[in-house]
């Protein structure tokens with residue numbers, strides 16, 4: 001019990017630390033993504049540079065997912081999981097892994113194309129694979145080695161399920177990732193899932209990888225186990241409960257919704273984010289006025305309440321936070337759509353924010369197409385309501 005308690009306390013401490021840095025990190029990421037998006041448009045079709053920037057966006061998506069996971073440590077709620085076939089996601093991740101590994105490492109895949117569905121988030125599955133493969137790569141270093149990724153369906157009978165305290169008999173989708181690296185010493189095995197436990201130099205590892213994987217797998221009602229032999233290699237087995245529902249259709253790439261010159265008031269205390277927004281929104285067909293001070297934004301609104309069609313505001317700001325600003329603005333124009341952007345997932349609390357006049361909440365960092373979609377929807381809804 002004492003051991004469990006200590007573990008819980010460590011998780012708790014990691015959680016509050018993580019929650020604290022996640023906010024700042026998210027803003028940095030938001031600025032980077034914004035500038036990359038802008039640069040990509042300015043490049044139009046210059047092959048390689050565009051492709052490379054695409055990779056930056058892809059990497060930033062992973063970073064965003066990691067933040068979500070870090071926030072999950074500090075008990076902020078997550079997105080609702082949907083029925084998912086994990087195989088295409090795993091295959092996609094393996095492609096990225098291949099690109100980042102030395103050619104001395106052979107990659108073998110045994111991924112059946114339809115192992116059945118699980119309830120999950122593709123970003124999280126991607127994260128599991130990336131984390132485990134990165135570790136495997138580190139363990140093999142520059143030496144020749146084999147990395148094996150397997151995905152399939154397996155059923156556990158009562159006796160097998162008994163061995164895993166959290167699992168019931170039934171069908172499970174498995175992911176097994178094995179390497180021929182240096183292995184894990186017996187006495188370290190029980191510590192590897194602890195947040196911040198690492199045997200690597202500080203620039204090589206923070207010790208979050210397996211803790212994150214562990215958190216995701218447990219969150220899906222699954223189990224992760226490890227077997228390893230010093231000098232021979234390591235194998236991680238993940239079991240995720242299989243469900244019978246159809247997988248949600250992966251949405252096809254939608255067209256970006258554009259504005260018709262509607263006027264947007266944009267407020268964020270982070271100057272870079274205002275800079276990005278005042279370039280990005282006009283590109284999407286909107287006219288935008290940006291402020292880094294919520295008080296100044298309010299003043300400008302008070303001077304000309306009919307000068308705006310929509311307000312986008314950050315949540316955490318000095319002097320006057322986003323909800324206060326929203327309340328003042330909606331006193332003057334109760335019908336104006338207000339979009340609140342936050343670093344924390346406030347999905348569950350959306351109702352609560354309605355009283356401040358907030359119509360929608362977006363999780364930072366903002367992606368251009370997400371922003372375009374939400375802003376368009378909010379404006380259209382406002383018009384329909386009269």
Ligand SMILES: Nc1ncnc2c1ncn2[C@@H]1O[C@H](COP(=O)(O)OP(=O)(O)OP(=O)(O)O)[C@@H](O)[C@H]1O
Nearest residue numbers: 135136139183192198199205206207208209210234
């Ligand atoms: N495939 C593996 N082979 C050998 N050792 C491993 C393997 N996977 C994990 N480990 C050990 O477990 C430790 C914790 O792994 P974890 O992924 O949580 O952190 P990290 O890789 O050190 O840092 P980060 O993932 O945050 O970059 C590693 O430092 C390493 O000692």
Ligand SMILES: [Mg+2]
Nearest residue numbers: 131135209210
């Ligand atoms: Mg790692």
